[in-house]
Amino acid sequence: MSTEALKKSGSKVAKKSKSGFSKWIVDNVIYLVLILLVVGIVVASPDFLSMTNLINILSQASSRVIIALGVAGILILAGTDLSAGRMVGLAAVVSASMLQASDYAYKMYPHLHELPLFVPIIIAMLATGFISAISGVIVAKFHVPPFIATLGMMIVVYGTSSIYFDRPPYGAQPIGGLSEKFTTFAQRGIKLGQYEFPYLIFYAIIVSLIIWVIWNKTQLGKNMYAIGGNPEAAKVSGVNVAKNIIIIYMIAGLLYGFTGVLEAGRVGSATNNTGNMYEMDAIAACVVGGVSLTGGIGTVPGIVTGVLIFQVINYGLAFLGVSPYIQFIVKGLIIIVAVAFDMRKHAKKK
Secondary structure: OOOHHHHHHHHHHHHHHHHHHHHHHHHHHHHHHHHHHHHHHHHHHHHHHHHHHHHHHHHHHHHHHHHHHHHHHHHHHOOOOOHHHHHHHHHHHHHHHHOOOOOOOOOOOOOOOOOOOOHHHHHHHHHHHHHEEEEEHHHHHHHHOOHHHHHHHHHHHHHHHHHHEEOOOOOOEOOOEOOOHHHHHOEEEEEEEEEEEEHHHHHHHHHHHHHHHHHHOHHHHEEEHHHHHHHHHHHOOOOOOHHHHHHHHHHHHHHHEEEEEEEEHHHOOEOOOOOHHHHHHHHHHHHOOOOOOOOOOOOOHHHHHHHHHHHHHHHHHHHOOHHHHHHHHHHHHHHHHHHHHHHEEEEEEE
């Protein structure tokens, strides 16, 4: 081979290597930025890396993982869900109202006997699952854009939960005085050595495993990815697109309901504003975790990672005493950057 040919060959390899590195940077820039933020937090306060803080972060992230998994299924369908946070609030007030201690002076239902723990949980989950399924019907059958359908449903659900919450004779007061079995379910944990790991962490792990199985080992999961990637091709292949969309929305609703129950138990009370804006954090965590807003792409481990990254930053900024207003700015910028690079990656693939 001539010297000139060797030079050309070497130039091509160098360009390919440079192109590959540039692509890797574009694909992972959001992770690099977030890692730099975390490093900055650790440098500013080395105490941040304590085991206690880690457990607190995992505990706070647990309910966010569950709602994010619900939102992610809809994002993979190339949709979105703006009603998720309000459904968390509805489930919180419904479950809390039925799980108040029998001797609490301001019970919403004074004559209601103490129910088994699972009954209010199931009622709350079925309520949100049904509402979310209606959103699915509106999107699948009436072809209303998911943004508009879930925006409308968000307003409807907030109005519904506010009517339920603003009960006579006490008015719009937080629903408190929760029974011990409810708070134990959401607040206690398992002692491992000198540390207590909250039950919330294990609930999130169990839900994540169930969703992983649904997405990766069932026909529903395969159909979800196919519809998100190309709904017309999925329809031609014999997939009942409308039915699968409705089921995915319903599953999301069930997860929102469970999140609401856990949030009410974790905090020890509930209001109609419980869960407000949770959907924004969930969508942001999903995009950071690799879920594409164009549909057809997303994994359970990626979503869990995205939630944890977001929670580390939230907790870290609060740990450093950063103003909540600054935290909103940081979160907003993360969302914008994550979506911008997601769209850029999708455009390059086209």
